[in-house]
Amino acid sequence: MKVSVLILSYNFEPYIEACLLSVLTQITDFDFEVLCIDDASSDNSASVIKALATQHTNLHFFENKVNLDGKLSLIKIMQASTGHYLIFMDGDDLALPGKLQAMVNYLEQHPECALVYHEAESFDSATNQTLGYWSRDFYNWQYIPQQANAEHLVKYGTFLNTSSVGFRRHDKMVDAIDGSYGLVGDYSWHILNTMYAGGSIDFINQVYGRYRVHNNNCTSRIKSDLNRREACLDSQIWACDKALALGMDNDTVAKGKAHHYFATAMYFLKLHEDARFTRFITESATFNQFFDARHHLAWELRENPNMARAKLFIT
Structure with a gap:
């Protein structure tokens, strides 16, 4: 066949x-x-x-x-x-x-x-x-x-x-x-x-x-449940660790993990879930990688979510 x-x-x-x-x-x-x-x-x-x-x-x-x-x-x-x-x-x-x-x-x-x-x-x-x-x-x-x-x-x-x-x-x-x-x-x-x-x-x-x-469908259920969105991050980090175990270089995996934490933080920032934003953007810096200039700016403004929203989202 x-x-x-x-x-x-x-x-x-x-x-x-x-x-x-x-x-x-x-x-x-x-x-x-x-x-x-x-x-x-x-x-x-x-x-x-x-x-x-x-x-x-x-x-x-x-x-x-x-x-x-x-x-x-x-x-x-x-x-x-x-x-x-x-x-x-x-x-x-x-x-x-x-x-x-x-x-x-x-x-x-x-x-x-x-x-x-x-x-x-x-x-x-x-x-x-x-x-x-x-x-x-x-x-x-x-x-x-x-x-x-x-x-x-x-x-x-x-x-x-x-x-x-x-x-x-x-x-x-x-x-x-x-x-x-x-x-x-x-x-x-x-x-x-x-x-x-x-x-x-x-x-x-x-x-x-x-x-x-x-x-x-899966995408809609994740978007409607903040805890499921956090669980998605766990899945993504687990996948990065599996890639590392299979031989992918550590620098690439660290960049991936930093990006996933940054993306999760931005998701919660947009929803005005400020405590979650601060937690995830802070954790994103532990990999010693910044995905892009927006990531670095979000991290710098981690204690000021209102300013971060004003700078990072076009209203």
């Missing part, structure tokens, strides 16, 4: 059919299989997937009787997959025409590429309105070359949309998932997957997917 598309579903009854059909109707010059796992949803997601599987012989349905979480579910279908190339999607997102062909063409033409990703359009699920673009609108996009690497992930954060990612099969691909951690486990997964596979992280500058924004 040339390609395996891996799709996770948990309580995605309103979205999973559209997601699966957007993949199953792709026109390609190769065979592909779709492996979709439902993680013990409390809605009718499983029934929707099962019905589609009776109509499409290349759709393989897996069902957890108890909730395992995304990591274990992904391992389960990855181990069952047979494709030389693997492409991941969340069950609430959409593939646009040409996605699979473009990703496979790129990987076949660029053997040095460990992980390929395309641009994704963010859209409001309720109105279908386009909200922006995942990569081009990423706040550190100016630092990301077309052919990046794991060091860019460590230093600058998650500049790729997980539902836009594809890679070739390798011996440690399951280890990369098994080693991921926390609320932003995809961040550590991409770092580990790239380092284990060896190679670059390459961008296809074409919109081949739509990222659905709704109240129940």
Whole structure:
């Protein structure tokens, strides 16, 4: 089998059919299989997937009787997959025409590429309105070359949309998932997957997917819960430590950690969570690295959040 598309579903009854059909109707010059796992949803997601599987012989349905979480579910279908190339999607997102062909063409033409990703359009699920673009609108996009690497992930954060990612099969691909951690486990997964596979992280500058924004997706839940935002920082620091353990140089990892603390501090500064801002911007300096001039200014104004807001945010 040339390609395996891996799709996770948990309580995605309103979205999973559209997601699966957007993949199953792709026109390609190769065979592909779709492996979709439902993680013990409390809605009718499983029934929707099962019905589609009776109509499409290349759709393989897996069902957890108890909730395992995304990591274990992904391992389960990855181990069952047979494709030389693997492409991941969340069950609430959409593939646009040409996605699979473009990703496979790129990987076949660029053997040095460990992980390929395309641009994704963010859209409001309720109105279908386009909200922006995942990569081009990423706040550190100016630092990301077309052919990046794991060091860019460590230093600058998650500049790729997980539902836009594809890679070739390798011996440690399951280890990369098994080693991921926390609320932003995809961040550590991409770092580990790239380092284990060896190679670059390459961008296809074409919109081949739509990222659905709704109240129940991970990004929305993190934004609505300050404690979850703090937990995200823990996940990011853990991922940086894993990169260090796998041989990434200490200076790069220190820059990444300093940046993550700075970004977290800025998040809380904007929300007028001044105590958290002061705590995280102070901790960001312990790595003896400043991400940029704004980081240094925020640290200098750590005891004066009102002045920091006036200097750092355009009102």
